[in-house]
Amino acid sequence: MAEQEFDYIIVGAGTAGCLLANRLSADPANRVLLIEAGGRDNYHWIHIPVGYLYCIDNPRTDWCFRTEADPGLNGRSLIYPRGKTLGGCSSINGMLYIRGQSRDYDGWAEATGDDAWRWENCLPDFMKHEDHCRLDAGGDADAAHRDYHGHGGEWRIERQRLSWQVLDDFATAAVEAGIPRTRDFNRGDNEGVDYFEVNQRAGWRWNTSKAFLRGVEKRDNLTLWHSTQVLGLDFQPDDESGQGDEPRCTGVRVERGGESMTVRAHREVILSAGAIGSPQLLQLSGIGPADLLREHDIRVIHDLPGVGENLQDHLQIRSVYKVKGAKTLNTMANSLMGKARIGLEYVLKRSGPMSMAPSQLCAFTRSSDAFEHPNIEYHVQPLSLPAFGQPLDDFPAITASVCNLNPTSRGTVRIKSADPRQAPAIATHYLSTPEDRKVAADSLRVTRRIAEQPAFAKYSPEEVKPGLEYQSDDDLARLAGDIGTTIFHPVGTTKMGRDDDPMAVVDSHLRVRGVAGLRVVDASVMPTITSGNTNSPTLMIAEKAARWILDAG
Template sequence: MPDTARAPTDFGTFDVIIVGAGSAGCVLANRLSADPSRRVLLIEAGKSDNHPWVHIPVGYLFAIGNPRLDWGFRTAPVPGLNGRSLLYPRGKVVGGCSSINGMIYMRGQAQDYDGWRDAGNPGWGWDDVLPLFRRSEHHFGAADAAHGTEGELRVERQRLNWPILDEVAKAAQEMGIPLAEDFNAGDNEGVGYFPVNQKRGIRWNARKAFLYPARRRPNLAILTECHVRRLRLDGKRVTGVVFTRGDALFEAKANQEVVLAAGSIGSPQLLELSGIGRPEVLARIGVPALHALAGVGENLQDHLQLRTIFSIRGAHTLNDRAATPWGKAGIALQYAMTQSGPMAMAPSQLGIFTRSGPAHNRANIEYHVQPLSLDAFGQPLHRTPALTVSVCNLRPTSVGASHAASADPLASPEIQPNYLSTDADKQVAADSIRHARRLMAQPHLARYAPTEIKPGPGPDDDAALARLAGEIGTTIFHPVGTAKMGTDEAAVVDPQLRVHGLAGLRIADCSIMPTIVSGNTHAPAVMIGEKAAEMIIAAGKV
């Protein structure tokens, strides 16, 4: 029986209902429930994070694509990727993507946020958001103007060492790239090891950081394995949500507001299932249009990574260390005894932020250098020593969309990132492959005889390299922008994160980014949760 043909059971009335227990949702639940007079409901479609591959850092290799932990979305065929469709991981678990991501703590560049502010979003400049980053941070160093040490989100140094990565870092400096003392002070240009969201070699996701301390508050209700089907609208006001738990249908009401924190794919899909969005999209899926909003699902931006691979000699990588049963047993024993070594690895250890060419006035590409190689996530490691030298365009100009493909809330959305659809992005892609080749050809690395495996030797002209980029490019899991913040006709939320034209509804996740940040997206998602909580608390005092 369809939802519209049966009456939901009343689940009760709350002040604030949060949809999604991901990076931002967990922050919101913690901050809003800190006031015992405010009743908060947090609804998550995924299960608990009590799965070993969530907590063991190297488990990301097995979490991505695992239906217990990942929604398992795929993109539509992407013309710029020579018609390939990509796996598009999204966390299906408490903690959201922070439970399956690369654990890299990266804020982006000050100019990213200043650009948001200057585009008509007051309160979102670097000086405005820096205190929010500091508030949630439990940094490994001393507290200073850039970092906080009293927050809940652990930020630590990695607990492993690969001498070959030290050599790559020296090669980068040989190219003129400076050693980075701190990637998170506003200018991330340089080479260094990524700081990670771990606690002594164990993943520190948003659930551990923010939800666990608040879990026993009597004014906070946390539901898992509950799928929100649609928002309830009373005219132009959102009054609650309808959700399922198993076969049962429930309705929860919100006195103050509903906050969508379901991510850049989930939030626009839920808006559309509720009749909020582009009329032509709603008509296509057979949902009555209750509130036309042209920007819903549009403006999708993501970082495309180009995974170049080089075989090496004379140094160890995970490929050869894990090639034998004895090697694997030694790695497991090291982690069991010390929570260090390869099993404590974040997906990428060494980072480089630099410029793909002289036309750029700040770092526009990011390297993720890994002491391993494989054909794809979930597939076996190559057996001989090799490095994966991934490069991504930090500020792509290609823009796509993500829309509900059906009125069925459990159906996968249609995701079209439109990677490499602009000449500017093709140029950066070509220059990035050349840059990676130059890095690995530095004299400092000559003793390791790096040999390019992927994409492999071939023509060096721009058009040929853009085609190669289409063959090796894949998502680095940073979708943003599908409910962008602003005041123009394409904006979905205003600078207070309120959905344009509707009362009682905000969005607080990476979908609100007008433009993508120049780095990884988990730390910005936490910051967005902090800022949204401030706004909601302030609104409740009026």
């Protein structure tokens, strides 16, 4: 097949990739190719919110990664979902819209030496694509809402179409325990308790493929290749690149319809393959820690020791409380009649449990007085299950999942072979620092403090997990290792940083250091994880990067 040529090649049609494709192809003069390994997002469970349960660990929508056995989890290995379809993780995620805290972005500005990343300079890039329901005609926005939220953009944010008495009471208990109520988690200081806002439209999931791709897919200058895996990057050797001593990325090698082929990029290749896929592709292509590459007989194009290092994630520690006298999903869904009622409510009104994001109630607070800012986040659910993928418990219960927002543990993503079809080794290293073990223990104590408050105590809560017999720091941290699991936020594996940071993989404009014509634009560039869920920060990153790419073009 003849070699094909484009101006920009975007690898990965996930959260970042779909937004980039939209913005870069807005100018008809730019020929843009968007490549996605997964298929179209035409599986019904992607769109029915509760369907995330059926998309996770399903090869139709998920890469189905497994982590290495983790000593911090007492030797357990976890399923590690990553979306593999148009929309990427935004097609299988929890739909929760949370930006993090202003200090996260001010920290990125410090780490890169570039004020473009300061909170006040990120806020316009969050707002640019936003379509916030409270700013709809007749919406209940307060006076300041317009200063923090946008309307009319592609990315829809709505209130949930449900409420649960038991969660309303958990929220009141949180207030009784000293956590203030908030009406907006997204103004830079997210302390407080309320229901999450979600990326849904009228009870359907709103993923980045619907938001950014669907309306522009027919542009003549935008080509979409789904079901096409990028196998590696091509380079022009340094002496021929005309870029001084820098090698230049000239295109990608793909497998499409059973054939291998090369595609050329005149201006840039942009990796948006996510926090696992992007470092894996760089390493496979000769950009990464030289020793690792040589171990797998890969020619070193550029020795960048930070590629695949600095993996950060939020570990959720799921306390389960058996309750009396409360309606929970466990009991509602454990009969055929109950399931039928739930199904009917969704068909007729697009509301109820089938419209449910995995988590409903949110709280940000501090694990102890040692912290000046909220350093833990709650995701509270009116249900419990022994493990993801297993049926709900047959007793009424809620789960109060808590995670450390700013972990100090760092993991790695490293190829296991030069074969692009083989998954890399994902070593999470959760709870590997004394600080993280202490926050884990203290956060479980905060959960207990909330559960003891009068508003929740009326349900006679019984702590099934971890169990009140565990009280000491050591016991609680060990138990956290038993019941903790990913909350699906890997970031940081191609971090941005200053020129004098040897572990920085990209500069503050997300250009791969030491290589021309190549950027990374996705969750992997975050130098530190945000204090909240990671989808909207990734969109903000892509919005900023799109402008820089167009300006450089």
